[in-house]
Amino acid sequence: MELLCPAGNLPSLRAAVDAGADSVYLGFRDATNARHFAGLNFSDQDIVRGVRYAHDHRCKVLVALNTYPQPAGWAQWTRAVDRAAELGVDALILADTGLLDYAAERWPELERHLSVQASATNPEAIRLYHRLFGITRAVLPRVLSVRQVTQVAAQSPVPVEAFGFGSLCVMVEGRCLLSSYLTGRSPNTYGACSPGSHVRWQETPRGLESRLNGVLIDRYERGEKAAYPTLCKGRFQVGEHTYYALEEPSSLNSIELLPELYRAGVAAIKVEGRQRSPAYVAQVTAVMRAAIDACKADPDRFQPTAAWQKALAAVSEGTQTTLGAYHRSWQ
Amino acid sequence: MKLSLGPLQYFWPRERALAFYSAVRDWPVDVVYLGEVVCPKRRELRLDDWLEIAGWLADSGKEVVLSSLTLLEAGSELGTLRKLCRNGRFTVEANDMAAVAILADAGLPFVGGPTLNVYNSRTLEVLAKAGMQRWVLPFELSRTTAADLIAAAPAQCPCEVFAWGRLPLAWSARCYTARAEDLPKDHCDLACLADPDGRLMRTREDAPFLVLNGIQTQSALTQDLLPWMDELRAAGVAVLRLSPQSEQMAEVVAHFDAARRKSPAPAELEALERLAPVGTCDGYWRGEAGFTREATPGSH
Numbered sequence: 001m002e003l004l005c006p007a008g009n010l011p012s013l014r015a016a017v018d019a020g021a022d023s024v025y026l027g028f029r030d031a032t033n034a035r036h037f038a039g040l041n042f043s044d045q046d047i048v049r050g051v052r053y054a055h056d057h058r059c060k061v062l063v064a065l066n067t068y069p070q071p072a073g074w075a076q077w078t079r080a081v082d083r084a085a086e087l088g089v090d091a092l093i094l095a096d097t098g099l100l101d102y103a104a105e106r107w108p109e110l111e112r113h114l115s116v117q118a119s120a121t122n123p124e125a126i127r128l129y130h131r132l133f134g135i136t137r138a139v140l141p142r143v144l145s146v147r148q149v150t151q152v153a154a155q156s157p158v159p160v161e162a163f164g165f166g167s168l169c170v171m172v173e174g175r176c177l178l179s180s181y182l183t184g185r186s187p188n189t190y191g192a193c194s195p196g197s198h199v200r201w202q203e204t205p206r207g208l209e210s211r212l213n214g215v216l217i218d219r220y221e222r223g224e225k226a227a228y229p230t231l232c233k234g235r236f237q238v239g240e241h242t243y244y245a246l247e248e249p250s251s252l253n254s255i256e257l258l259p260e261l262y263r264a265g266v267a268a269i270k271v272e273g274r275q276r277s278p279a280y281v282a283q284v285t286a287v288m289r290a291a292i293d294a295c296k297a298d299p300d301r302f303q304p305t306a307a308w309q310k311a312l313a314a315v316s317e318g319t320q321t322t323l324g325a326y327h328r329s330w331q
Numbered sequence: 332m333k334l335s336l337g338p339l340q341y342f343w344p345r346e347r348a349l350a351f352y353s354a355v356r357d358w359p360v361d362v363v364y365l366g367e368v369v370c371p372k373r374r375e376l377r378l379d380d381w382l383e384i385a386g387w388l389a390d391s392g393k394e395v396v397l398s399s400l401t402l403l404e405a406g407s408e409l410g411t412l413r414k415l416c417r418n419g420r421f422t423v424e425a426n427d428m429a430a431v432a433i434l435a436d437a438g439l440p441f442v443g444g445p446t447l448n449v450y451n452s453r454t455l456e457v458l459a460k461a462g463m464q465r466w467v468l469p470f471e472l473s474r475t476t477a478a479d480l481i482a483a484a485p486a487q488c489p490c491e492v493f494a495w496g497r498l499p500l501a502w503s504a505r506c507y508t509a510r511a512e513d514l515p516k517d518h519c520d521l522a523c524l525a526d527p528d529g530r531l532m533r534t535r536e537d538a539p540f541l542v543l544n545g546i547q548t549q550s551a552l553t554q555d556l557l558p559w560m561d562e563l564r565a566a567g568v569a570v571l572r573l574s575p576q577s578e579q580m581a582e583v584v585a586h587f588d589a590a591r592r593k594s595p596a597p598a599e600l601e602a603l604e605r606l607a608p609v610g611t612c613d614g615y616w617r618g619e620a621g622f623t624r625e626a627t628p629g630s631h
Contacts, residue, residue, distance in 0.1 A: 129428065
């Protein structure tokens with residue numbers, strides 16, 4: 001079981017490599033990847049440096065090209081595939097069927113991983129991507145219980161990867177249009193959810209309000225901790241009740257499930273957070289490295305330490321963590 | 332242009348669903364999609380019931396398509412999907428790549444549902460080669476992308492567009508209707524059976540925002556593309572999909588049918604708008620935020 005960590009820039013890449021990541025993943029500075037944020041991501045020159053640093057330390061570099069190109073953007077996306085291949089990266093992480101087809105034809109020797117954004121939750125879907133495009137790995141959406149992950153891993157024609165820690169998507173990735181419904185920009189089309197360009201904070205007599213393209217996502221009383229207005233993590237009214245109707249601001253933390261994921265044959269544990277700081281990457285990578293090593297050494301007696309949990313809680317969104325869909329009771 | 336009745340997104344009591352489809356026999360729709368697309372726990376109608384309804388509708392001259400479940404999580408759901416794909420008579424709408432895998436293996440043609448994510452021509456080519464004979468434009472794509480895709484589409488692979496209905500925006504492992512009732516999903520008491528058009532979720536300043544429909548989240552506003560009939564036709568859209576709602580669906584169909592023959596007058600556009608549960612939107616088609624609405628619909 002390997003550890004795959006996020007790199008939003010060169011300092012984060014070095015932090016992940018130094019803290020013991022087996023692989024890092026990154027993206028170009030445009031809408032070709034699902035973390036298209038201002039000031040984030042890599043120039044071609046950064047990638048060359050990053051690949052050199054990672055390879056010198058026996059760490060692999062994966063490039064995420066996991067958004068869905070439309071006809072007007074097709075040439076930009078295929079050029080991104082070519083650039084990644086020419087820069088000597090170890091694998092591409094792809095979601096779009098057309099782009100997978102292009103990469104398989106143009107760069108057959110370059111490994112193709114199926115992105116979580118391809119929404120492949122079951123072995124039949126993975127089998128199709130394997131047969132058509134020769135994918136060598138599939139990243140599972142964060143909607144499966146541990147039991148379901150185990151079943152998919154057992155029947156999948158390729159090794160699977162599961163999320164271990166980071167921001168939690170509560171919707172099936174690749175099929176969530178909530179962000180474009182409000183802002184015109186979604187993870188699929190633009191590489192961002194609830195984009196910062198559309199966020200407004202306002203102090204009002206009723207409290208601090210967060211809005212996305214004018215729509216109220218949440219309101220905070222004095223002393224309440226405010227969270228970024230990701231639109232599925234606001235408080236809304238259903239009937240007479242006002243509550244987090246979809247999900248609380250929280251992060252996924254599956255560290256206690258590592259033995260089950262390990263026994264299921266999950267090939268890699270993925271950490272989310274390319275948009276986070278190098279300090280976050282260093283902290284989470286170090287904890288997950290120690291935890292995975294401990295799990296592999298003795299899965300039967302594996303117990304997350306209090307120090308690990310404290311370290312992870314400190315960098316969590318809303319400082320809460322959850323097992324998410326891995327645990328049936330969350331569903 | 333043809334009209335289709337999309338798959339029922341909600342969970343209706345058996346009698347209500349049977350009465351609805353019994354009436355559909357006389358409606359001026361060319362294609363009817365049948366089957367459960369949201370939650371495998373919704374079993375008021377089972378595959379045999381859907382096949383029976385399919386039989387009546389086919390006898391009334393409708394093209395019938397069986398729609399597959401969108402989010403597949405358990406092995407048992409794949410078993411049901413295989414049975415659906417091997418029904419031996421009706422075409423299937425594939426709403427997940429699992430269905431494409433099974434249908435392509437069997438050499439069966441299929442309709443590509445909106446969640447197959449056909450965002451570019453190369454995707455369209457790959458899926459057409461696998462047996463796709465019609466495809467539904469993903470909800471968030473614009474008229475510009477639709478026209479580009481249609482212009483480059485392989486022959487015999489026409490495009491269908493979601494022209495009326497609350498937009499299915501997301502799917503989750505979590506059931507939001509059960510959550511609203513403070514019930515765990517495994518003991519949901521089939522709470523969504525009480526919501527024939529889903530359950531409205533409002534912002535804290537009372538603006539209708541989304542609709543909770545079990546594990547699916549929809550727009551509160553109804554996407555209404557009637558004002559854009561001329562553009563849809565000019566772009567080469569072959570089928571307009573109308574998504575079932577619990578009240579006045581026959582009237583909705585009648586408005587679109589009339590517009591096939593004669594461009595709708597402003598009064599007719601307004602009459603249709605009033606049939607939406609809480610208002611209409613058309614932003615996606617215009618390349619804008621989905622929930623927005625052109626200020627003066629039909630003025631183009």
